[in-house]
Amino acid sequence: MGSLSIWHWIVVLVVVLLLFGRGKISELMGDMAQGIKAFKKGMAEDDKTAEVKPEQMKTINNAPDDLKERAATEKKVEGSTF
Numbered sequence: 001m002g003s004l005s006i007w008h009w010i011v012v013l014v015v016v017l018l019l020f021g022r023g024k025i026s027e028l029m030g031d032m033a034q035g036i037k038a039f040k041k042g043m044a045e046d047d048k049t050a051e052v053k054p055e056q057m058k059t060i061n062n063a064p065d066d067l068k069e070r071a072a073t074e075k076k077v078e079g080s081t082f
Helices: 006-050 064-079
Strands: none
16 A cells, blocks of 8 residues: 555545535635634634723832831831730
8 A cells, every 4th residue: 555646635535525515615715714813803802801901000119218107117016915
């Protein structure tokens, strides 16, 4: 059993055309193209929903004045008894 020659492929092509006809094949290709487009559209919609804006991030202010106030507060807390 060797590989298929060009004549084998021509016979297969003729049989497929006889079974399905020219119109059926173009309809099948059109349906397949619509399916691919719908899939791509669905994927694009999923990407849009994934791009939801994250909540506003909180930043820590490390200004020297804030550090002095925090140190004073911590000293007060350390000196008190719970």
